[in-house]
Amino acid sequence: NDEEQKRMVLCIDRAAPFVVEGGETPLFENGQPSGYVNFGMEFCNNFEQERVRTESFVNLLKELDLFEVREATFTPRNADGSAGAPQKIAEYFAVSEDKLKALPVEKLAELRDNGALGQIYAHLVSLLGWDRLIAMALTRTAQQPVAANA
Numbered sequence: 001n002d003e004e005q006k007r008m009v010l011c012i013d014r015a016a017p018f019v020v021e022g023g024e025t026p027l028f029e030n031g032q033p034s035g036y037v038n039f040g041m042e043f044c045n046n047f048e049q050e051r052v053r054t055e056s057f058v059n060l061l062k063e064l065d066l067f068e069v070r071e072a073t074f075t076p077r078n079a080d081g082s083a084g085a086p087q088k089i090a091e092y093f094a095v096s097e098d099k100l101k102a103l104p105v106e107k108l109a110e111l112r113d114n115g116a117l118g119q120i121y122a123h124l125v126s127l128l129g130w131d132r133l134i135a136m137a138l139t140r141t142a143q144q145p146v147a148a149n150a
Contacts (some may be wrong), residue, residue: 001048008048009032010041060116061095064103068096074138089134095120105150 002009012019026034033041041094061067071091076084103111104141111117 008041008044010037010044057116061120064099064107066095066099066120067093068099070094070127072134074134089130089141095123097124 001007025036027037028034029083069091070093072089073086074089075086078084108117
């Protein structure tokens with residue numbers, strides 16, 4: 001971002017191995033940015049707009065003091081089938097359902113009307129995926145061949 005002039009700047013690394021003079025995909029056509037460059041600029045603009053929206057959403061959640069620190073844990077099974085010692089996989093911030101429920105009705109209506117409440121519930125539902133994600137990671141690890149000692 002060029003904050004002084006309130007614009008975004010698209011830069012091209014001419015030293016990148018896939019940027020070559022006279023390549024298949026031109027960056028300019030008739031002195032104007034090509035469709036490829038325009039697509040890249042549109043992607044960057046959309047990305048920036050979503051970044052700003054996300055930042056605003058997170059700031060709203062902070063202002064309402066809805067975050068709490070949570071941990072994702074995994075409890076492995078011992079060889080005899082009993083539960084092993086729980087292992088912390090990640091620590092992260094999440095919306096507290098208790099804090100959300102404690103908000104005044106007017107604030108909940110405001111969140112509903114501005115679309116934030118739907119996003120909050122989408123976030124809460126996505127948290128249910130931790131167990132599935134951990135199980136997928138363990139399955140992949142178990143399927144990887146053990147490296148042979150040289």
